[in-house]
Amino acid sequence: MVPFMIRISRMTDYATVLLAALARDPEACLSAPALAERTRIGMPTVSKVLKILQRGGLVRSTRGLHGGYSLARPAQTISAAAILDALEGPVAVTDCSAGQGHCEIETTCGVGQAWQRVNLAIRRSLYDVSLAQLAGLDTQNFALRGFEQQLNPAIGGRAAAALRRDKSADA
């Protein structure tokens, strides 16, 4: 297969597997041990990842006896970008773009700006893949378009346009 450039951390991988499992049982409240068994991922790890997803607002948790986890919203409305955000968090493209020091080279630092463009494009494509698709539940492409727009206008279906606006605003 073609060489790839983006490395998804193993934790993120686990997250999608777990989310996929939840997506398959939308109404159920699955406990961490139950999910560990279904996914064959180590129980402590499952627990850890679910906690992260909970903080990220992607899953809803119920505590106490018979507690467990379920998706916070329909699988079609959870984008790959949202998953990545929850797991990897905001990451700067280059030290240069985030930091403020040692960048006293003449024109060199027009560099950062072009990477921005790359990242926006990437982000756009990430918004166009839903958990439902990742889980293989939704063979229809780009299903989340309408949904996400409705639920969260800030990031939603118009993500691409919004991002493009951001870009020019920041530039």
Added chain:
Amino acid sequence: MVPFMIRISRMTDYATVLLAALARDPEACLSAPALAERTRIGMPTVSKVLKILQRGGLVRSTRGLHGGYSLARPAQTISAAAILDALEGPVAVTDCSAGQGHCEIETTCGVGQAWQRVNLAIRRSLYDVSLAQLAGLDTQNFALRGFEQQLNPAIGGRAAAALRRDKSADA
């Protein structure tokens, strides 16, 4: 600033800075020490990165006294993807997609396929940014369009257009 998801390793960052410096002096043959001074990057590190770029075919080297480095081809024809490839090398998206073991979960492994799509989209956008743009030398967008298409028809320059087509077609 907007949160980003892709982290570019520091080495890759250095690489773009070095390549940008070379791009600014297309005809010159700059030595590693000279580049180290211009970029304020540590000399040993500069040397290391340049060696990698040489192996990756992005830079041509001249040995011996008065030796040095220069771009192997015009800055417009070097894509961000090529730089990433040289530095980071082929990386699998998920362990799942590369490995063969421990993936005996039922339907879970429809997962890999959707990530592929994400990665292709990313790759496409990576092809649409040239070193010239990264270096801030080419304010005109998508300059490598014709070039790279000519060099490698399989991945060529219509990437952006193709991307746009993908999106609107599926909407």
Added chain:
DNA sequence: ATAAACGGGACCATTTTAGTCCAGATTAGA
């Protein structure tokens, strides 16, 4: 009360990354 579950975070081992250094090969110029 109790047992099963989530929540937060400390903790360590392993891997990856960054950066340095050295010895060998190459070549222009004196």
Added chain:
DNA sequence: TCTAATCTGGACTAAAATGGTCCCGTTTAT
């Protein structure tokens, strides 16, 4: 031919990130 400047390859170490485990406190149905 000799020398000095340069690239080439790889070994090596220190630091940081990552993956994974464990513990203890809180919550809650029975």
